[in-house]
Amino acid sequence: MADGNDVAHHDGTRVYRAHVFHIAGSPAQTDVASHLVSIPDGALVVAGDGRIVWLGGWAALPAAYADAPVTRADYLVPGFVDSHVHFPQSYATAAHGGGQLLEWLDHCIFPTETRFADPDFADRAARYFARRRIAAGTTAAMVFGSAFPVAQDALYRATLEAGLRIVSGRGIQTVGPAAASALLTSEEDAITLVADEIDRWHAVDTGDPRTAHVQVAVVPRFSLSATPRTLHALGELYDEARMTGVYFHSHLNENNRKGDGEIAAVLGSYGVEAYLDTYDGRFLPGSRTGGHSLLGRRSSLAHAVHSQPRELARMAETGTSIAHCPTSQLFLGSGTMPWRSTVAAGVNVALGSDIGAGDEWLISRVAGDCYKVHISEEGDAGTALHPAELLFAATLAGARALDMEHAFGNLDVGKDADFLLIETSRWEPLEGMLSMGIRSDDPEQATLEELFTLLVGLRQPAIAGVYVAGRRAVAPAL
Numbered sequence: 001m002a003d004g005n006d007v008a009h010h011d012g013t014r015v016y017r018a019h020v021f022h023i024a025g026s027p028a029q030t031d032v033a034s035h036l037v038s039i040p041d042g043a044l045v046v047a048g049d050g051r052i053v054w055l056g057g058w059a060a061l062p063a064a065y066a067d068a069p070v071t072r073a074d075y076l077v078p079g080f081v082d083s084h085v086h087f088p089q090s091y092a093t094a095a096h097g098g099g100q101l102l103e104w105l106d107h108c109i110f111p112t113e114t115r116f117a118d119p120d121f122a123d124r125a126a127r128y129f130a131r132r133r134i135a136a137g138t139t140a141a142m143v144f145g146s147a148f149p150v151a152q153d154a155l156y157r158a159t160l161e162a163g164l165r166i167v168s169g170r171g172i173q174t175v176g177p178a179a180a181s182a183l184l185t186s187e188e189d190a191i192t193l194v195a196d197e198i199d200r201w202h203a204v205d206t207g208d209p210r211t212a213h214v215q216v217a218v219v220p221r222f223s224l225s226a227t228p229r230t231l232h233a234l235g236e237l238y239d240e241a242r243m244t245g246v247y248f249h250s251h252l253n254e255n256n257r258k259g260d261g262e263i264a265a266v267l268g269s270y271g272v273e274a275y276l277d278t279y280d281g282r283f284l285p286g287s288r289t290g291g292h293s294l295l296g297r298r299s300s301l302a303h304a305v306h307s308q309p310r311e312l313a314r315m316a317e318t319g320t321s322i323a324h325c326p327t328s329q330l331f332l333g334s335g336t337m338p339w340r341s342t343v344a345a346g347v348n349v350a351l352g353s354d355i356g357a358g359d360e361w362l363i364s365r366v367a368g369d370c371y372k373v374h375i376s377e378e379g380d381a382g383t384a385l386h387p388a389e390l391l392f393a394a395t396l397a398g399a400r401a402l403d404m405e406h407a408f409g410n411l412d413v414g415k416d417a418d419f420l421l422i423e424t425s426r427w428e429p430l431e432g433m434l435s436m437g438i439r440s441d442d443p444e445q446a447t448l449e450e451l452f453t454l455l456v457g458l459r460q461p462a463i464a465g466v467y468v469a470g471r472r473a474v475a476p477a478l
Helices: 101-117 119-135 149-162 178-183 187-201 228-244 262-270 275-279 309-318 326-331 339-344 363-375 387-394 396-401 428-436 443-457
Strands: 014-023 036-046 052-057 070-078 080-086 138-144 166-169 214-220 247-252 299-303 321-324 349-351 419-422 463-468
Touching: 014 387, 014 419, 036 387, 036 443, 070 463, 080 299, 080 321, 080 349, 080 363, 080 396, 101 119, 101 149, 101 178, 101 262, 119 138, 119 149, 138 247, 138 396, 138 463, 149 166, 149 187, 149 214, 166 247, 187 214, 187 228, 214 228, 247 275, 262 275, 275 299, 275 309, 321 396, 326 363, 339 349, 349 363, 349 387, 349 396, 363 387, 363 443, 387 396, 387 443, 428 443
Parallel strands: 014 070, 080 138, 138 166, 166 214, 214 247, 247 299, 299 321, 321 349
Antiparallel strands: 014 036, 036 052, 070 419, 419 463
């Protein structure tokens, strides 16, 4: 079906026929349900340049497209956006660290990431990473990069070869435990390496950050991997680089173990009142200003599980997004980000796999974990997320976190055609749930039930086609 007639129209136009789901427009996260579009027998028309030129019911397909080739599938949804995934942890999923975040880093992650200094290993890992992304339908991703430039070069090459979108940056560490020694550089070298990566790779494919598929971010691992001097220097660099569309990405408020957890260590080390202050230029004792802020529309912070109200307000004020990673938070015992109060604060919340603490590459499965953890929140905080909220968090919220909502994230006319084709027969449990499951007699409710089952029941074999800007992504050979 999806692999059938894939021959271009004389002007390159193609039509894709399936049940279409997407979140239309540019809604606030509190209003996505009213923007859910479901077209049971839909048609998506993609021009030769990869842009969406029409979307609607098959029966209403304009005559101008009547002779364009048609590819059929059961479902068509926007490509998934992974707002937080670690390239040098590609092989580290399901690693037993014997503890929470800091123990896991020492025992599993720092040794794993050290291997990426080897060019052959890094090249194979980059190809593996691209293959895993395509298999999971992740068309765009914010990728926490390797400390080693040779590995980052391999990552960008493999991404371009596969036809995917990426924002990444080398993982910056200027201080750390003995287990991380091979990953550390001086402050001077850290700045030099980041500047070089920006010069060589940022928007390398188009020269324009509004259209580029490859873009660069400034990525300190977290505040414990830096010093006030490092953060000051990164602020100076970013104050200039942000004008060219460079991103900022790191971790925030992940582990709140009393006494010796991540948050306690950050507050104790810097003498600040809030973790976020260290990224906001206020990294001197007492949260005094010591440099430029790293927050903004192209900034996103992973986790934010234990944020103070003023931290959420500041993220909302600056347009900084949260990469919500419920799967990895379960794995490391980090706790549950309070969904309703976080969204109510006005912060954009997108989903991240957080490979490798997360052990699910498929963002729709992360959405399933998102539903489970938030319905289990205590007391009045517990909430059953609307299926449209899950689809939004897996697609358009991610595009918003990457400040690329103008280009992808839904199927609005004029945007790039980033989408997935799904064939339920490729995964028998999914086909069974969708074809034989109980549905409400109310059509609107039945639609929501169908979308929920599609997202939560989806598995990688059912993803029959992955398209970025109208071109099919191709898995590079290992």
